Amino acid sequence: MFVDQAKVYVKGGDGGNGIVAYRREKYVPLGGPSGGDGGRGGDVVLVVDEGLRTLLDFRYQRHFKADRGENGKTKNQHGKSAEDLVIKVPPGTVVRDADTGEFLGDLVRHGQRLVVARGGRGGRGNARFATEVNKAPDMAEKGEPGEERNLLLELKVLADAGLVGFPSVGKSTLLSAVSAARPKIAAYHFTTLSPELGVVDVGDGRSFVLADLPGLIEGAHAGHGLGHEFLRHVERTRVIIHVIDMAAVEGRDPVADFQTIQDELRQYDARLVERPLLVAANKMDLPEAAEHLERFRQAYPDLRVFPVSGATGEGVQELVYAIADLLDATPAAAPLDEGTDTPPQTEQKVYRYEPEEPFQVRRDGPVFVVVSRELEKLVKMTNFSQHDAVLRFQRILRRKGVDDELRRRGAKEGDVIRIGDMEFEFVD
Template sequence: MFTDHATIYVKGGDGGNGIVSYRREKYVPLGGPAGGDGGRGADVVFVVDEGLRTLIDFRYQRHFKAPQGEHGGTKNRHGAGAEDMLVKVPPGTLVKDRDTGVFLGDLTHHGDKLVVARGGRGGRGNTRFATATNKAPDMAEKGEPGEERWLELELRVLADVGLVGFPSVGKSTLLASVTRARPKVGAYHFTTLTPQLGVVEVPDGRSFVLADLPGLIEGAHEGLGLGHEFLRHVERTKVIVHVIDMAAVDGRDPVQDFHVIENELSTYDEALADRPRIVAANKMDLPDAQEGLEKFRAAFPDLEIFPISGATHQGLDAMLRRLADILDELPDIKATSVEDTDEQTHKVYRLEKVEPFTIRREGNEFIVESEELEKLVKMTNFQQFDAVKRFQRILKQKGIDDALRKRGAKDGDSIRIHDMVFDFVD
């Protein structure tokens, strides 16, 4: 089953906890702190595997949680960092943050890697908090939580040559005739609902990847029919082959069909208008095909047209050689990528003032919102007296106490930071 969309959840591994420990050696009654740091949590990393052709695996596993770092040990022993979680994806995978819509990466080549969720750093052991005034701190940090997010994955087929045309013009038959691919072939519209790939071996030893793309209909650029499900795959192809039914089996007009398809391609993406293309004048083994071909040649005298028959293999060798020649002439040209769009390459960065925290009131509760403070709450062990004192000191240094007073907070009012609720003391 071909799947080209998936929504998955990824979470980097949490950092290991630092620990509270002291040296316990004979004849050293006041050995001092000896708690080690926790290890770093693992990253979730996407890796391109050229052996994959679909996102089907993500239908059965949607959650990916990387392992946690090891906790710190006694005698200042640091916990080991966790090994990264490698998730294989097929070439041509686009990755976006589902909630923000931010583009994260376009994975196209075998071995390409993209970190999609970073692991948290390990918490510090009590050795790290020793000072001249507190030589034996009774506190340690918890590990930093790993990043977590929902991702939208989209697969755009990577092929050298793409077959485009209306439904039932013979694209699947042509693919089966020149490759070992065995697409479903039927005498009804939209037999092919998903892209089919095959490797073409030209008689002179050259080869390239050919894709049979689902049939177009007028209005596809607006999402009609298979619409964008089809057109986004065309963006990746280096050469376009228009497959035209010259016998007009369904009563279609070959000239009009070509105009419609060209309009759909250019309307969806102007860059497609400049993509190299040829015309495969198909079904030349049927009656009336020669007459249709002559009319088509008269309408488009500048086009490269190859009379062929996918069913009888007529004219295929000449067309395949020409496609191989075109590809040889385009060594440095690649198919359109998300990275090539103006949105990605022409960004304007502006310095924006970011508030360190915000305070809002809901009833008798004051809610302090800040990513930095939320992380501090998660990494603080409130069972440790020294840790609580440190937390209070940081709030004061950051101006939280003064800001709460200005908002009207009084003794005994509830203050919430993330999931931690405590009483305000003036």
């Protein structure tokens, strides 16, 4: 079964908790804090495996969660960081955030990696909070929660050349004639419902991957018929082979068919009509094909047209040589950043200054709600059973101006304040 779309949930591992501990050794009467930090949670990483061809595995497993880091230990020993969770995907996988639509990566090379959910850092042990004022802090952080998100995986088949054309023009027959692929062939529309790949041996030491892509219909760029399911795979091909039914078996006009296909490609992505192309004038063994071929050549004198018959093999080898020669002259396209015409700079690290995120205060009935990802993370990492941790939490709120903003919004002694999943009373 060919599956070219999948939606999955991923979550990086939570960081391990820091601990509260003190040195208790003979001859060390005033041993200080010795609680170690927790280990980092594992990342969720997508890795390209060239042995995969579909996203079928994601039909049976849709949730992926990396392991959390180990908790800190005594004697200032840090917890062990968790291993990354590696998820294998086929080459040609495009990754987006399913909730926001944000483009995350285009995975095309074997071994290429993309971190899609980072693990949380480990919480700090009490040894990290010792100061001149408080030399024996009775507090430690919980581990930072790992990132979580829903992903949309979309597979765009990687092939050197792709056969495009209307249904029943003989694309599958042509593929079976030039390769060992055995696609389903029948005399009804949309026999091919998913891409079929075949490796073509040119015979002179060269070879290439040829894709039989599902048939187009008018309006495909707007999603009609197989629509986008077809067109997303055309994007990957370096060379496009237009397969035209020159015998006009179903009463179609070969001249109009070529222009219609070009229009559909252009409206989906204007760059597709700039790709190198050849025309396979198929079904030349049938009556009236020669007459239609002459009219087609007059209409498109600049096109390279190859008369072939997938059924008898006529002209097939000449077409194969022409495709191989054209591929030799066409450089392999690099994966593109979304919305740009330049390859992504995957090897460079770019550091950007990110200003402190402002918080917002809103009312939810009688409750004052403080909205801030940073403060919500602080709540999750604070152990409110520890007195020193509570005091630190209050100091941070005051320093960031949360108390002043709550007073400005009318908060009074005893009012309920909510940050994330935690509620507490306001103390003026």
